[in-house]
Amino acid sequence: MRSKTSSFNKEIIKQDFRNVGWVSIVYFLGLFFIVPMQLFMEFGRDEPRITDDRGLFGGIFAYELQSLLLIVMPVLMAVFLFRYLHVKGASDFAHSFPMKRGKLFHHHILSGMILLILPILLNYLVLVITAGVTDVTEYYTLANASYWLWLFTTMTLLIFAAGVFVGTLTGISAVQGVLTFILLFLPVGLYGLIAFHLTSYIKGYSGDMVLDRSVQYFSPLVDLLEYRSYGPEEVSVPVEVLSLFIYGGIAILFYVASVWLYKKRPLEAAGRALAVNALNPVFKLGVTFCFALFGGMYFSVAQNTYSWMITGYVIGGTFGFAAASMLLEKTWRVFNLKNLKGWLGYGVAAGVIIAAIPLLWQSYESYVPEQNEVEKVYISSGYWEYQQLADHDMKVPYITSEAAIQSAINLHEKLINVSNPLKKGEDYFFFVYQMEDGSEIYRQYRIDEKKVRDEKKSVYETQEYKSIQYPVLALDVSEINQLLMHPYSGQVGKDLYDPEKISAFMEVLKQDLEQLSYDEMVTPKGLDTGVTFTVNGTRENPYYVRLYPSYENTMEWLKEEGMYEQVMTQAEDVQRAEVYSWPQSLDDRYSRPRFVFERLRGDDIEPLEVTNNAQIETLFEGKANKEEGAYLVAFYFDKNDPEPYEVLSFDEGDAPNFIKEHFE
Amino acid sequence: MIEVNTVSKSFDRTKILNDVSFRVNKGSIYGLLGSNGAGKTTLMRILTGILKQNNGQVHILEDDVFENESVKQRMVFIPDSLYFLPQYTTRQMADYNRSMYDSWNEERYEKLKKVFQLDEKKKISQFSKGMQRQVAFWLAMSAMPDVLILDEPFDGLDAVMRQKVRNLIIQDVAEREMTVLISSHNLREVEDICDHVGILHKGEILLERDLDDLKADVHKIQVAFNDDSFQPEEANLDILHKEKRGSVWLLIVRGSEADISAEIKDHRPLVYDRLPLTLEEIFIYEMGGVGYAFENILV
Structure with a gap:
């Protein structure tokens, strides 16, 4: 008898290729058209496009499309390759042969890896050969291409391993596909939901910051998708070196877990949502918990009270529990006594977890x-x-x-x-x-x-x-190329280019800012003029400053230079002003002047219309940003524009007399 | 040989098999009978190492079968719902199977090609159900298994092909002492091929019999007497069934023919006939006492 105990079975690989080779071919063609083909097309252009240092991760090579392929193809591969596990006939067929499960699994893993890496490798080879034949330094370097190869291989294998892991965990291919993406996004979603809830419970906790700072470390997909192939940000790569090593490690963990699960997995699980029964409660609790958090977030964003938030938990949790039960029982008719008991149990459990999370931050708060x-x-x-x-x-x-x-x-x-x-x-x-x-x-x-x-x-x-x-206080005068002052009144404003003028202006401005009182900072008086700076050639900077008429030194300087009337809004610039009495009802008492104004206008209340320049002059004494007062003043510069430019307010004490008289 | 010892299996919380034990000797053909849902297919999936039993042992060729390559090398399973790799031809399937079984015999494969007269280059999915079953037998027999496990094997085969397959199996049993386990819901389908029969009902083995013994051991007799003094219960007979029509008794009796004749003759019967008994009847009477409606299972 021939001995065929060699551990490698070519026929399985062959069968896998016949079965899922198309995924590999699509992956190859997709990458080929996006990367090398694009490169060849660039060669043919008369005027080459401007390239940046992003190389193969740049805009020319449509990184967004590349990453889409990178995310989708490995999951497709995992789903179709392990489809046989989820179909009873195929599963019985595959496992009745004299081959241990581990060995069978490794054969499929091997063909999956070959079929996924081959398209990347072939494209890489095309790039390397092209680089050898002609000058491509304009588009990419060999180091860049090699990093591309490494990144694509690692991320492909990670996503594939995650897909295989989920495949061994479930008995339905569609669930495998969906659950793989959920698994890869889950840490971010959970992290975001928890951060939101902590923000709602814990004084001082900044969910914005926590999320902005570290969200990409919680999902390889976010890490891939967050990268921009264009724009002014500093040039980098989609996934850092350290992250690639970590992702490689996680891929190995997924692989080890899959092998273990595959050997343990009861084959009668084909067709069941979860192959391992012990995971059913974990799954139910997880889904209930996540949906409860989501419900709580939804209702608290809309309503901002704890009672609505709790209502949200109940609604969300119920929905999640029902959805999980439906998936596990594979029917929508899950409304029975047994599930009602389960709903109570899981509801209480999820509630305890939600309530317990903020307790961990007790000392943080105080x-x-x-x-x-x-x-x-x-x-x-x-x-x-x-x-x-x-x-x-x-x-x-x-x-x-x-x-x-x-x-x-x-x-x-x-x-x-x-x-x-x-x-x-x-x-x-x-x-x-x-x-x-x-x-x-x-x-x-x-x-x-x-x-x-x-x-x-x-x-x-x-x-x-x-x-x-006022970051402008720290701005070095010598770095300013241009200074642009623009009133909102529609007047042209004034540009300064002369370094001497700029320097003089900055000196008086800084004096004024340093002398500002708290009230002037919080509730400045009058209509402002914006000042933007071009620093070191760019307008993208945080130095923007508003000039108010109360900045005495600056106003003095502007008048000396003869720019005052061009720069600051004058009474003549105002087409008309409308004065309303600020209602003292509770709703309107502490609110932004503009909101109150909108409401009054909506109620068709007849305002006092002011067109007299002398009177308008006195209205410039009104304060911005104050949330209480006696009168509101809206300024219009253009009679065709129904929206006022600015709404200021007066207290009873400092309002001009003609207003007081009118409203008496 | 196949040895099943107190095997139990549940899916979720439903018990499919409960404490099943039986034995198939080397070179024997064993018929596993049972109505739909009796657990035949589950038992066969356990026997072929696809599923793992919750309790008990399954020994095939004196070794555990689950995850045991060397045992599975010598065993082939044909399931009731056939599965072939998608888009594969018989030739491709043969290559696949050859790569799996060390004992694959290419000459046998070529020989069987003449028996079945099927185009090996044609995609299997284009074959009819009966032809697909022939392909399954073709591939199975080419692997020269020592143990062959067949789940409802004659489904969809016409009488001629059925006979051919039956002969193939019997030939291998005779020549190589192949052990065969056949499941069926129909006794008639297997009574002419099996030498042993076991009945699986609601997850339990109800009885196991050697068919030759069975036929020699149960008798249908018709007796009439002069007077009414004959009471079957008082006679020294193991009666499975009795019926009286006028003065004639119809009895199904277990025991050796000689013993029964002697006992009846003691009572000086007017009439004493032995009537032919089909296997089906034997089962029905054997089981009748247990209280199940076996007609349904066996027909």
């Missing part, structure tokens, strides 16, 4: 650093301003003096006492503490500014905070 532990602190009105500094590689303006740090800590303490994470106000407070021991502490609060006015004021009036509020 923590306020001691002044002597803090090296420096940064405060701004939101995480994004901080992130912008980092994005533009700018120095973060920290508060360093002891007194100023203490005032920041006082504000922080007050915020903990008065803020309520769900009842969000309009104003954000974002803290970054750099501690003496090198650690960083982040906090974010959202509350109405009024409640912490005193504490806020003492922070705002420190020079150090002003340099945070």
Whole structure:
């Protein structure tokens, strides 16, 4: 008798190729048309396109399409390759042969890997050969192409391994496909949901920051899709070297888990949603929990109260439980007594987990650093301003003096006492503490500014905070190429190019900013003019400043230079103004002037119309951003434009007399 | 040989097989009978190492079958619903099977080609159901198995082909002492090929019999007496069934023919006839006492 105990069976590989070879061919052709073919087409252009340093990950090679193939093809491969596990006849057929399960599995894994890597490798070879024949340095380097090969191979194998793992876990091919993508996205989704809930429960927790900072580390798919093949950001690669190693490691873990599961898996599971019965409760609880969180998020975003949030948990959890039961029982008719009991059980379990998560952050909530532990602190009105500094590689303006740090800590303490994470106000407070021991502490609060006015004021009036509020204070005059002042009145405004003029302007502006009182910072008077800067050739910077008529030194300088009338809005520029009395009903009392104005206008209340220039002049004394007052003033510059440019407000005390008389 | 010892199997919480034990000797053809849903197919999937039993042992050729390559090398299974690799021709399937079975015999394959007269280059999916079953036999017999397990094998075969397949099986049993297990829901289908029969009902083996013994052991007799003094219960007979029509008794009796004749003659019968008994009747009477409606299972 011939001995054929050799461990390799060519016929299985052959059969796999006949079965799923098309996936490989589609993958090859897809990559070929997107990458090498595109390159050849570029050669044929008379005027080559401008390329960047992204190479094969760049816009010319449509990285977005490449990543789409990269994400879809390995999952297709896993689904079709292991389809036989999910069809009873095929499964019995495959497993009645004299071959151990492990060996059979390895044969299929091997053919899957060959069929997936081959298309990548062939395209790589085309690129390498092309690079040998002609000059392609304009488009990519060999190092870039090799990284492309590595990245595509690793990510393909990772996604394939995840697909195979899910395939051994389930008994339905469609579920395998869907669950693979869910598995790859799950960490991000869960992380996002939990971060959102912590933000709603924990004072000071900034979900925005947590998500923005680390979301890509929680899903290989997000990691791949987050990358942009164009745009001004610093050039990088879609997945970093370290991440590739980690993903490779995870792929191996998936593979090991799959082999183990495949050997354990009862074959009668073909056709069942989950092959391993022990996982049914885990699956049900997981789905119930996730949907409950999602429901809670949906309703709390819409309603902002804990009672609606809890309603959301119940609705979401019920939906999730029903969906999981339907999938497991493969019927929509799951409404029976047994499931009702299960619903109660899983509901309570999910509720306990949801309730327990915020408890883990108890000490987080009440923590306020001691002044002597803090090296420096940064405060701004939101995480994004901080992130912008980092994005533009700018120095973060920290508060360093002891007194100023203490005032920041006082504000922080007050915020903990008065803020309520769900009842969000309009104003954000974002803290970054750099501690003496090198650690960083982040906090974010959202509350109405009024409640912490005193504490806020003492922070705002420190020079150090002003340099945070007005990044322009730190701007080096010599770096300014151009300075553009533009009033909203429709007047042309004024550009400054002359370095001497710019320097003089900056000097008076900085003086004014440094002298600003808290009230002037929070509720400035009058109609402003925006100033944008072109610094080192780009307008993308955070130096934007608003000029208010109360900036005395600057106004003086503008008048000396004869630009005042061009730059600042004049009474003549105003077509008309409308004055309303601010209703003192509860709804309107603490609200943005513009919202109140919209409502009054919607109610067809007849305003006092002002067209007299002298009177309009007095209306420029109105304050912006104040959320209470006696009168509202809306300014119009163009009679054809139904929207006013700005809405200011007056208190009873400082309103011009003609207004008071009118409304008496 | 096949040895099944107290095997149980459940799917989810439904018990499919409960404490099943039986034995098929080397060179024997064993018929496993049972109505639909009795658990025949599940038992066969366990016997071929596809499923794993929850309890008990399955020994084939004196070894555990689950995940045992060397045992499975010598065994071929033809399931009731046939499966072939998609788009494959018989020739391609033969290559596939050859790569799996060390004992694959190419000459046998060529020889069988003449027996079945099927085009080996044609896609199997284009064949009729009966032809597909012939392909399955063709491939199975070419692997020269020591153990052949067949689930409802004669489904869809016409009488001529059925006879051909039967002869092939019997030939291998005779020449190579191949062991065969055939499942069926129809006794008539297997009574002319099997030497042993077991009945599986609701997951349990109800009885196992050697067919030759069975035929020699159960008798249908018709007796009449002068008077009414004859009471079957009092006679020294193992009666499976009794019936009285007028003065004539119809009895189904278990025991050797000589013993029964002697006993009846003691009572001086007026009439004593032995009537022919089909295998089917034997089963029905054997089972009748247990209280199941076996007619349904066996016909």
